[in-house]
Amino acid sequence: AQTVTQSQPEMSVQEAETVTLSCTYDTSESDYYLFWYKQPPSRQMILVIRQEAYKQQNATENRFSVNFQKAAKSFSLKISDSQLGDAAMYFCAYRGKAAGNKLTFGGGTRVLVKP
Amino acid sequence: NAGVTQTPKFRVLKTGQSMTLLCAQDMNHEYMYWYRQDPGMGLRLIHYSVGEGTTAKGEVPDGYNVSRLKKQNFLLGLESAAPSQTSVYFCASRDYSGGAHTDTQYFGPGTRLTVL
Numbered sequence: 001a002q003t004v005t006q007s008q009p010e011m012s013v014q015e016a017e018t019v020t021l022s023c024t025y026d027t028s029e030s031d032y033y034l035f036w037y038k039q040p041p042s043r044q045m046i047l048v049i050r051q052e053a054y055k056q057q058n059a060t061e062n063r064f065s066v067n068f069q070k071a072a073k074s075f076s077l078k079i080s081d082s083q084l085g086d087a088a089m090y091f092c093a094y095r096g097k098a099a100g101n102k103l104t105f106g107g108g109t110r111v112l113v114k115p
Numbered sequence: 116n117a118g119v120t121q122t123p124k125f126r127v128l129k130t131g132q133s134m135t136l137l138c139a140q141d142m143n144h145e146y147m148y149w150y151r152q153d154p155g156m157g158l159r160l161i162h163y164s165v166g167e168g169t170t171a172k173g174e175v176p177d178g179y180n181v182s183r184l185k186k187q188n189f190l191l192g193l194e195s196a197a198p199s200q201t202s203v204y205f206c207a208s209r210d211y212s213g214g215a216h217t218d219t220q221y222f223g224p225g226t227r228l229t230v231l
Contacts, residue, residue: 004157033218043203045158045222052218091157095218100171101209102148103220105157 002027004094006106013082014114020067021077021109023092033095034068034075035103040088048090051075079111087113117141119223121206127229128196136191136226138206146209147189148173148220149181151202158205164189196230203227 003026013019025034036048051059051068058066063080079086092106122137138147145166150158150173160173164183178200180192189208193200207220 035219037222043225043227045205045207045225047219047221050219093157100146100148100160100163100165100173101218102160102163102173103158103207105159107155107157 002029002094002096002098002104004092004104004106006092006109008109009107010110010112012112012114013079015084016081018078018080019082019111021079021090021092021111023075023077023106025073025075025092025094025104025106027073027094027096029096031097034066035093035095036064036066036075036077037091037093037105038086038088039091039108045091049077082111082113084113084115087111119206119208119221121204121223121226123226124224125227127231128193129231130197132196133192133194134196134228135193136204136206136228138189138191138208138223139187140189140206140208140221141187142208142210142221143186144208144210144221145186146220147183148207148209149179149189149191150205150207151175151200152205152225153202161191161204196228198230201228201230 034051038046067076089108093103148163149161162181167186204226206223209220
């Protein structure tokens with residue numbers, strides 16, 4: 001079974017600075033997808049960015065980018081120019097070929113943004 | 116286009132009571148999912164459906180039942196609620212048409228359930 005590990009329970013960043021969140025996963029599959037979701041206090045799960053494992057190029061979405069290291073099974077999220085609205089829980093998730101294509105989530109990292 | 120909606124948003128039950136959570140999506144998605152999120156943890160899959168009339172068990176299915184009688188609706192039932200089922204429940208849906216975003220799950224706003 002796949003597992004997803006986020007080793008940082010909480011990260012703090014100054015407004016306008018950069019923060020990097022770590023995520024590692026365990027899988028024997030070669031074709032899969034990885035995601036970062038943001039969960040603000042409203043509880044809504046918001047997709048931040050996704051990465052297809054077969055693509056070597058790291059995904060980027062505006063101020064959000066990933067560092068995908070397939071051999072190391074590492075998938076970190078970098079938030080640049082942090083804004084107060086970035087404060088939230090961030091979850092890393094894995095989607096393989098298991099029946100139903102379910103998502104397996106890590107335990108989450110809380111990001112605090114200091115003004 | 117409302118996306119994924121969940122009813123109710125909050126509910127308090129007593130041990131042994133039953134209830135049904137409703138998830139509705141208007142995106143014509145084939146796949147639908149029910150997850151639960153416990154404090155300080157990520158989401159865990161309860162049940163899922165790959166199409167109308169089909170359901171399957173996820174990681175933590177015990178104590179729950181589901182039905183998918185209509186493509187747009189996915190119901191989660193608790194027949195006899197227990198305090199261990201106190202959690203936030205999320206529904207999600209995913210397309211399977213081969214489009215650019217078919218590998219993305221879209222989530223509802225969640226239902227906070229407390230079992231006393």
